[in-house]
Amino acid sequence: MSEPITSLIQHPYVPPAGFDAPQPGVFKASTVFFPDVAAMRARDWKHKEGYTYGLHGTPTTFTLEERIATLEGGLQTVLVPSGLAAIANTALALLKTGDEVLIPDNAYGPNKALAEGELAQYGITHAYYDPMDVADLAARITDRTRLVWLEAAGSVTMEFPDLVAQVRLCRARGVTCALDNTWGAGLAFHPFDLDGAGLAVDVSAHALTKYPSGGGDVLMGSVTTRDEALHMRIKLTHMRLGLGVSGNDAEAVLRALPSIGLRYAAADRTARTLARWAAQQPAFAQVLHPALPGSPGHAHWQQLCGAADAAGEGAAAGLFSVVIHERYSQGQVDAFCNALRLFRLGYSWGGPISLVVPYDLHGMRQRWPAHLARGTVVRFSTGLEAIEDLRSDLAQAMVTALSVA
The missing domain is CATH 3.40.640.10 (Type I PLP-dependent aspartate aminotransferase-like (Major domain))
Incomplete structure (x- = not known):
């Protein structure tokens, strides 16, 4: 090959086999070569x-x-x-x-x-x-x-x-x-x-x-x-x-x-702690988390997930929802979500940052489920922040927007 550019494109070097490392190699290709x-x-x-x-x-x-x-x-x-x-x-x-x-x-x-x-x-x-x-x-x-x-x-x-x-x-x-x-x-x-x-x-x-x-x-x-x-x-x-x-x-x-097991368990632990705390707050008419007794389907969660972890406490994702009491207006609910500093407004979940989303359930269901209290549903996804910091964030937002001291 007389031209350098052709030599670059058609370069014959192949690295030696036998390389091994913790992470697999990254292969990016549209075209794949065949020997014949x-x-x-x-x-x-x-x-x-x-x-x-x-x-x-x-x-x-x-x-x-x-x-x-x-x-x-x-x-x-x-x-x-x-x-x-x-x-x-x-x-x-x-x-x-x-x-x-x-x-x-x-x-x-x-x-x-x-x-x-x-x-x-x-x-x-x-x-x-x-x-x-x-x-x-x-x-x-x-x-x-x-x-x-x-x-x-x-x-x-x-x-x-x-x-x-x-x-x-x-x-x-x-x-x-x-x-x-x-x-x-x-x-x-x-x-x-x-x-x-x-x-x-x-x-x-x-x-x-x-x-x-x-x-x-x-x-x-x-x-x-x-x-x-x-x-x-x-x-x-x-x-x-x-x-x-x-x-x-x-x-x-x-x-x-x-690290998925470690992250899942950490988010689970945070979500359960915050959900139990939320269940004690009068502004929330209902707290929805499968691992909480009284949450819809708790017995089914316990049957299926109750022994999924080594501690025998069951396993659950880092998600929970609250039904904010119907006495609060949509504007107050939105203000509560806006007042959160660590829980960021955003869809999806499972990442390192905690998230919050308010939902209009009337537009999402055929009818209002009989097992749900009346009010506005707000879903939280817990990330990897410290539990006490997230609890303090919820508390200050409640004081700011819902006048809950």
């Missing part, structure tokens, strides 16, 4: 037996897929650009025109929006069921129902359903069930062994944006299964939709995964 045409025709990306194109996997993404599958207790995982993409990938792989999907009324809002928007346009119908009433779910399953979404705990209002009974019902009726497992994160309970005897969900969708990432700076999701045929349906839809994640984002999640 026969290899190009023979490689099988679907079973991770080789590499064909960056969108179909690199050593970095394959490694993250395997580790997420281990975290969830599954056998196969695909990575997608967000938690919502995990929900969409699942729905589009398993549903077709004329099918029906059932969604809990307290589900993650964008899951509902997907059903009401794109899925409805494709001729896929949907219905919402009461997540705290297994009989209601049973009554809504029809011969057109092909997918039931489950969520534990429920979004914003934190109800914990009888997940074991729900999965048993889906099994008995021959309906595929998919769990949004972002709250449990593979740590609070085992989605592929709910009863110690192998009772499993079919699909676990996970927003890796939250605890697996842990930094509030990565968008990613995953879809995990244990059934090869089901996994292949999801994977082929994943391929046809052109879903992929970047090598740098995969690296960030791989780097954070070893």
